[in-house]
Each structure stands twice: as C-alpha cells, then as structure tokens.
Amino acid sequence: MNFVDFCESLPNEFLGLKVQLMCNSTPKLLGGVPLTIELVLISLLIGFLLALGLALMRISKNRFLNVISRSYVFYFRGTPLLVQIFLIYYGLAQFDFIKESFVWPFFREAYWCGILALTLNTAAYTAEIIRGGLQSVPYGQIESARAIGMSGILLYRRIILPIAFRQALPAYGNEMILMVKGTSLVSTITLMEITGIARYIIAKYWTPVEIFLVAGVIYLVINFLVTQIIKYAEIRFTPYLEHAKKTR
Amino acid sequence: MDSFILLRFGDTGWGDEMLRAAIVTILVSLSAMAIGLLVSVFATMSKLSSNGFIRSIGNTYTTVVRGIPELLVIYLLYFGANNAIMGVAKKLFGYNQYIELPVFLIAAIAVGIISGAYSTEVLRGAFLAVPKGQIEASKSVGMNKFLIFRRILIPQVMRYALPGLGNVWQLTLKDTALIMVTGLVEIMRQAHIASGSTYSPFTFYITAALLYLVLTTASSRVLNSAERWANKGVRRA
Numbered sequence: 001m002n003f004v005d006f007c008e009s010l011p012n013e014f015l016g017l018k019v020q021l022m023c024n025s026t027p028k029l030l031g032g033v034p035l036t037i038e039l040v041l042i043s044l045l046i047g048f049l050l051a052l053g054l055a056l057m058r059i060s061k062n063r064f065l066n067v068i069s070r071s072y073v074f075y076f077r078g079t080p081l082l083v084q085i086f087l088i089y090y091g092l093a094q095f096d097f098i099k100e101s102f103v104w105p106f107f108r109e110a111y112w113c114g115i116l117a118l119t120l121n122t123a124a125y126t127a128e129i130i131r132g133g134l135q136s137v138p139y140g141q142i143e144s145a146r147a148i149g150m151s152g153i154l155l156y157r158r159i160i161l162p163i164a165f166r167q168a169l170p171a172y173g174n175e176m177i178l179m180v181k182g183t184s185l186v187s188t189i190t191l192m193e194i195t196g197i198a199r200y201i202i203a204k205y206w207t208p209v210e211i212f213l214v215a216g217v218i219y220l221v222i223n224f225l226v227t228q229i230i231k232y233a234e235i236r237f238t239p240y241l242e243h244a245k246k247t248r
Numbered sequence: 249m250d251s252f253i254l255l256r257f258g259d260t261g262w263g264d265e266m267l268r269a270a271i272v273t274i275l276v277s278l279s280a281m282a283i284g285l286l287v288s289v290f291a292t293m294s295k296l297s298s299n300g301f302i303r304s305i306g307n308t309y310t311t312v313v314r315g316i317p318e319l320l321v322i323y324l325l326y327f328g329a330n331n332a333i334m335g336v337a338k339k340l341f342g343y344n345q346y347i348e349l350p351v352f353l354i355a356a357i358a359v360g361i362i363s364g365a366y367s368t369e370v371l372r373g374a375f376l377a378v379p380k381g382q383i384e385a386s387k388s389v390g391m392n393k394f395l396i397f398r399r400i401l402i403p404q405v406m407r408y409a410l411p412g413l414g415n416v417w418q419l420t421l422k423d424t425a426l427i428m429v430t431g432l433v434e435i436m437r438q439a440h441i442a443s444g445s446t447y448s449p450f451t452f453y454i455t456a457a458l459l460y461l462v463l464t465t466a467s468s469r470v471l472n473s474a475e476r477w478a479n480k481g482v483r484r485a
Contacts, residue, residue, distance in 0.1 A: 016335060078464040079457045080425035082436060087457065090443065091450035177315070184317035188429075195319060208327035216316040216324070223315040 003027065022210045025201050029215055032194035036222070039183045039193060043118035044176065050119065051126035058131050069127065076124030081182055084121055089113040089189045114186035118179065125175050133168030134160065166237050173230030177223050184219070194218055254442075254451055262442045262452070269438035270459050276355055276434060277421045283360025284420065285413075288367035295372050306368070313365035318423050325358040326430045355427040355434075363420040370412030374405040407478045414471035418464055425460070435459050 007023035057069035076084065092098050092107050106112050137160050145159045187196035198215040202208045257263040294306030313321060330348055337343040378401055386396045428436035439456040443449035 016331075075457075075461065079460045080422040080436070082425045082428070083453055083457045083460060086436075086440075087450065087453045091453045094448055094450040181317040184319045185426075187319070195317065198320075209324060209331065212320050212324045212327070216312075216320050219317055219320065220312065220315045 017210050017213070018207055021205065021207055022214050025211055026214055028201060029194055029197055029211070029218055032192060032197040033218065033222070035191070036180070036183050036193040039115060039118060039186065039191075040176070040179050043115055043122055044179055046115075047119045047122035047126055050123035051130055054123060054127035055130035055134060058127065059134060073124045073127055076121055077128070081117065081121050082185055082188070085114065085117040085185055085189060088117050110186070110189045110191050114183075114189060114191050118182060118186070121182065122175060122179055125178070126172065129168050129171045129175060130164070132171065133164035136167040137163045162237075166234075169230065169234055169237065173227065176226050176230070180219065180222055180226060254446055254448055255455060262438075262446075265438055265442065266435070266452075266455055266459065269433055269435045270463070272352075272432065273421070273424050273434040273459075274463065276352065276359065276424045276427065276432070277417070279352075279356035280359035280363055280424065281417055281420050283356060284363035284365075284367050284416070287360065287364030288371050291364065291368040292371040292375065295368065296375060310365045310368050313362055314369075318359075318362050319426050319429070321362055322355070322358045322426050322429060325361070326354055329354050329357070351430050351432045355424070355430050355432050358430075359420060359423050359427060362423055363416055366416045366419060367413060370409050370416060371405065373412065374408035375401065377408045378404050407482075410471075410475050410478050414468070414475070417467060417471070421463055421467065422460065 004024075007020050010019045010023055012018065012020055054069045054072060057065040058073075060066060088107070089110060098104060098107065141159055141163065142155065145155050150158065183193055184195040187193060187199060190196070192200065194215050198211045202211050205211075253261065255261055255263045255266070291306045291309055294302045295310070297303050297306070333349065334347050337347060382400055382404075383396060386400045391399065424434055425436045427434060428440060431437065433441070435456045439452040443452040446452070
C-alpha cells in the first residue's frame, strides 16, 4: 500500500478535523525539514564560535572587551528574536548606502538575513552558557593542574574545557531546542521551512488548525530527537557518573 | 534627523502610537502571566500527583507546549479557538451564531498557555526543593494537609520559585512580540504598520527593540528587589 492509498483509507473527518488532508499534506510539510535543520545547524555552529569569543571577552580583564561582550548579550537577550530578524531583513533596506554597497546581495536574501539573525541571537545565549560552564570549573582543579606544570593552552585543553563542556551541556541542549523553535520565525520573512510551507498550504486550502497541528508534531519529533542526542552525549562524556547513579 | 520627526508625539509622528502599543504589550504580558500562573498551579498539582493518568496529563502539557514553536501555538489558538468555542456552543446549547473572541483575549490565552508550561516546571522544582523533613515535622505537630500547604509549602515555594518565575516573565514579555500575527496592535504590530506607511523600517524596528530593552531592564530591576524582599528572612553565611 503506498502513502496516497493509506491516506484515503483514513476517515475523512475525525473530531471535526480533516484527517485525510492532514495525512496528505504531511510529505509536503516534511519537505521543510531539511531547511529547518540547515538553518539550525549553520546558526548553531557559527553562533558557537562567536559565543566562545564573547565568553572569553566577558571573563577577560580588559574592560573594553568586557563592555562590548556585556552590551552584546544585553541587547540580544533583552529583545525578541522577531525584532532582530525584522531589523536585519526589513530595517537595513532603509539605508541607501547599504543598498549601494557590496553587502547588499547578501542582505537582500531572506535566507542570509535569517541565518544572520539566528546566529547573532544564539551567540548571545550560548556565550552566557559557556561563561557559566567556565566559571563552574572548581578552582582546586586549576590550581592542581598549575601545580604539576600545566599552563596556557594545555590547561584549557586538558582541564578547563572538558569540565566546562560537561557542565554546560544540559543548558546547551535547551538552547538547541530554542533554536529549532526559533527557526519557525523566519517564515515571517518568506523562508519556506516547516512553518513557511504550512502557511503556504493553509493559504491554498484554508485549513489552519489541521496543518499547524501536523507541523507541531513534526517540531515535536525533531525536538525529541535533539533531547535524545543531548542525553546520549551527557552519558557519553561522563560515563562514570552514570555508573554511580546505578550503583547508588 | 528624519527619524526623530517620525517619532514625534501627536498627529504628525508615531511616538504616541508606539508608547500606546507598549502599554498594550505590558497588558498582554501581565494577563498572559496571570493566566499562565493559574494554569501552572493546576499543571504542577497534576505533575506531582500520585495518580499515573493525572500525572501524564501534566507531563504532556509541558512537553508539547515547550516542544513546539511559540508561533505555532499562537497560530493554532488564533485560528482554532473561535471554531472550537463555536463547536462547543453548538453541541451544548444549540447556539448557531458566529462567535468571535476578542483578539486581546486570544493573544493573552495563547501566550498564557506558553508561559504556563514554563511556570509549571519552575513551580514543580520549587515544590520539590522544600525539604521533606519540614513536611514530616509539620505532620508530627498535627497540621492537616491544607494547613501544611498554607503555612509550610506556599511561603517557601514562593521564595524558591521567584527567580525562575522572573525568567518566565522575561520570556513572556518577549513572546508577546509574536502576537503581531494576530493583528493585535502591540509594539511589533505598531512598528510594522508605521514602517509600512513611512518606508522607514529601521527607525521603527529599532524603536521597538529599545522599548523591549526598557521593559526587560525595568522588570529585571523590579524582580531583583522582589527577590531581595523575599529573601530578607534568610540567614546568609
């Protein structure tokens, strides 16, 4: 039995919802998954690198760097993501000098504006997560590493980063889920990811509740997978803690 | 500067409209937070229930609402709420007329349902943070369930939950930006309208961003002093 036959075998209506239509539109909505995941992965990756820099600036003793990092985080955490997206996509077009410059082909595309907004946004939240992780490293560990002669990069690579990474992992998992949800906002600037496609189908058939429900289920599945990956990573990086849990 | 002319108060500028929109944002956030707290009290009770079925209702609520994008929750309620209510009215009362809920109400309920899911997690954590020994002790001096709730649990849960609820408030405030899709004229919608008719999107969206910054900064001030107030009886090392 192929998928179309399967959909037709379902009742036409259930609880007032057009079930066949929901079934039929599932493949179309799934067509938005690659773009959603692409947006999430690219912005998480670049955002993480940016966040690393911001976190190091934040804990550095240089007051100038400190203030820059602080204001960056303050702005991006204090305003809604939607404003940030609109400011980049619609806002920058107000200035002729941007429209005439070489960056315009970049800012003209909703895709790049979406990625830029998501990246800048996640960088601010991730910077705080990394800072929290770095500051959670017990001072005794650093002291003892110094005592046996580690310093600089070696100290970071062998002691600070692994501990900080493990500490920050659960919070970073939450941030990943926030990003998956955040990508739905770029549908407002014409990008055809899951929510964008949902809106397109709804404009055609006018069945908003059915289609948004299917889209919601798809997001739930993606986020479920993300939580499983994080859970796996947590066990993978601290297997001895899992052992301790079991024997307790 | 052209931008400042655009933001003037009165009939010639958009300043007063933006401020009025900010008040709408505050009102929606407050209503949503109140609705969310109400929902979260019940959801927390259900999540901490010893009955597996009741527990699964609370768990499903928090998992689903925190797992799907806020924008979808708002769309679903915006398009679904009127139909659902009309369906119920038809079934129960045979009422066949068209019913339309006010947009403000739908927006507040939608954001309230979202903020309720996060508040539930905060409240649950706060309840579990109350040491078990205290509840045992209050039982042993003869308090009944209600009295324990009122005298032992509530005062401490409120203190434990305050920082978390503060975070939920900030989230709620920012989530109200999404209700622009319902057409309710809050900060984002107003900025959208204004930039559409003046061709100055940057001016208005940056104004919107600044308004949100003012709101989040002001609320974090208030929340900090609320936390200080709630913790004034706590001994610190």
